[in-house]
Amino acid sequence: MLVITRQGLSTDAQAYVDEQAGLRHQTIWELENEILGLTDYVRSLTGLFHQDGLSDYYIPGRARLARYESDHRTLSETDTLLFEAVTTWIDGEDYQPIAILGGYGAGKSSFIKRLVANQAERALSDPYARRPILIGLGEYARYSSLEGLLGGKFTHDFPVDGFNVHHFLELSDKGRLLVALDGFDEMKHAMTWGDFRAQIASLNRLTHGKAKVVLSGRPSAFTSTEEHVHVLRGLKRYQEGYRRLGAWAASRLADSRPQA
Known part of the structure; x- marks a missing residue:
């Protein structure tokens, strides 16, 4: 027993x-x-925030929450501290993904490193805490499926003995992981619109059940409002309006900016 x-x-x-x-x-x-077999991987993430002296010059980011109704966007009137807002979301029961948008130099990747490193430290000391997974989407263009991406990451980039994609997705669905997808614009620039749309649909499998996913990138990846709402809201233009794309996850959006 x-x-x-x-x-x-x-x-x-x-x-x-x-x-x-x-x-x-x-x-x-x-x-x-x-x-x-994720313990060693999670432990390796704890040092991300201190690599290359990042923690010494890091400026806490602020953001405005963006809400969407069809293709109409409404920004909150005041900024919020991004790290505090996202960590509160991690510990809550809201499973809607978060997309963090910001231009070049807004600190998106630095924020993701801080978030992931902090969550790794929590996970190593608290069995209740989600285990963080960091995926750089610039590498996703090399793979044709989510299985290929995860398999490549945990058999080549950071080998995990006996890694099983099915078990990974099952733990994610049950609320045991926090998946950070950084740089969707880097993935987009290496693909056609059709390929990018297909890859986003594949990544959407990470948002099922009690999964929590943070997506970051530059809004310049989208060449039109239709592309923007298609990828981040799961809505497709249909005649005079929009219709939802099945189980496509609709992200809560935040426009990121460094704190002055």
Whole structure:
């Protein structure tokens, strides 16, 4: 019999388990790591914010929440601290993806590194916390599917023994992961509109169930309002209006800007 706990057993309880031939214990983190093997990967993310001195010159970003009704966008009147807003969303029960848009030099990738590093530290100390996954979408053009992207990342970029895409998506659906997709504009520039649309549809599989996904990039990736709402809102122009594209995820949007 396998006993699973979130925080581990007391000393006496663990001693009892050790004495029983048919009984063993694991924490939920140990079980998930045994299934997927992400502990070393998560640990490697904790240093992202300090690489190349980023933490020394980082300026906290602010953003305005953008809400959409069809193709009409309404920005909030006041800025909000982006890091605080996103970490609150991570811990809440709102599973709508977040898209962070900003021009060159707005600090999107720096923000993603800070967010992922912070979440990695939380995950290593708290079995309740989501495990962060960072995917640079500039590399996605090399792959024809989500399976190829994840397989390449965890068998080549950061090898994980026995990595299984099905188990990864299952843990994501159950709310155990935070997936950060950085640089969708870099992916777009290497593709035709049709290919880009297909790849976004594939990435949309990461948004099912209790998954949480943060997407970042430059709005210049879109050449028209129709492309913008198609990719980030899951809406397609149809005659005089728009219609939703099945289960396509509609992102909550934030326009990012460095804090002065």
